Amino acid sequence: MKLAPAPQHVVGPEGKPKLGRFSGAAESFGWHLLAGEHARSSLWRRFHHKKWHYVSLVSEQVMAAVAIVDLGWTSTCFCYAFDRNDSDMMANYSQDGLPGRLSVGVGEHAGAASWFRTRSTQISIEPLPGGRFQLTLRCPYMEIDAEFGPPIAPLLLATGPVKGGALHGTQKSPGMPLTGEVRTFRDEYKLDGGVASFDYSNGLLARETAWRWASGHSLEMGFNLQSGYFGGNENALWIDGEVVPLAPAHFIFDPHDPMQRWHIFTEDDQLELFFTPDGARRQDRNLLVAASRYIQPVGHFSGWVRSEPEGAKRIVSQLAGVTEDHYSRW
Structure with a gap:
């Protein structure tokens, strides 16, 4: 199936x-322009409009991730290596920002700049000419200087309704060539020859939101899978320079012991992976007005994918990536 x-x-x-x-x-989401059944008041949007920009960096030695999150009434960020x-x-x-948008600016689309700034933390994701990006991070425990892009295949744009909220949109990237460096207390880690990918999300979401997620990318193949608040809308496979939509995904794992193996497959018989x-x-927070239970295992996928239900299976072996089990009250 070829996407429009x-x-x-x-x-x-x-x-x-x-x-x-x-x-x-897309160049804009513009939820404030909604009319008719999808329209919401400015006050409602202030508390339900959520945006985040997540970047994954993978080399032979290191996996790193950086996320900037705008919750409307507050903000947060996290990073790890x-x-x-x-x-x-x-x-x-991780670091919480000041109230409102004093510490954060998540761009209005995936190609716009995003930033997070407090006294101890500075993060920026900046577009560069030619479809490339620059990521800069300074925080007490690590530093990153990285450049990545351009994407080797088209981005996925997925938009749709969400129960308890209004609408959601997301842009997922395929794998992108990566250069740069991660610095920690232990050593400096070169990223040259690695692979980057990003998740830009922008929506009017429910007060309580939960999902399971999986993502893994090389420069030849990659996938994004989600089960939860957005259904199968963002499920996709990047292969042979194209983005291929996938059916709803199933995540079989032990939520009480998520460090055991995960089994993930799609209903169209185009993907079966073991993670x-x-x-x-991990993060488990319970505040007066918000809560979050979150685990993002890092590891590798093996199994197979194919671009159509009756097509030849492509073997996936030791592909670096992440899964996630996430609940938020925000």
Whole structure:
């Protein structure tokens, strides 16, 4: 199935959203322009509008991730660096921002700049010419200087309704060539020759939101899978320079022991993977107005994928990536 080109604007001039899965990038989401059944008041949007920009960096030795999260009424960020050779989480850091948007700016689309700034933490994701990006991070436990891109295949744009909220949109990237360096207390780790990918999400979400997620990328093949608040809308496979939509995904794992092997497959018989965790980032917070239970194992996938139900299976072996089990009250 070939996806239609992404619309320039997710919300059209009449206030009607363009829903579905598309190939390419949008230039705006514009939820404030919604009309009719999808329209919400500015006060409602202030507390339900959530945006985040997540970047994954993978080399032979290290896996690192950085996320900037705008919750509307507050903000947060996290980052970590994991040594793939000895399964050691070398750095694991998170920081809440000041109230409102004083500390954060998540761009209005995937190609725009995002930033997070407090006294101890500075993060920026900046677009560069030619479809490339620059990531800079400074925090107490690690530093990153990285450049990545351009994407080797089209981005996925997925938009759709969410129960208890209104609408959600997300842009997922395929694997992108990576250069740069991660610095921790232990050593400096070169990223040259590695692979980067990103998740840009922008939506009007429910007060309580939960999902399971899996992502893994090389420069030849990659996938994004989710089960939860957004259904199968963002499930996709990147292969042979194309983005291929996938059916709903099933995640079979032990939520009480997520460091055991995961079994993940899609209903269209185009993907079956087994994920072996090597380490994990965890967070469990319960505040007066918000809560979060989160684990993101890092490890590798093995199994097979194919671009159509009757097509030839492509073997996946030791592909680095992550899974996630996440609940938020925000």
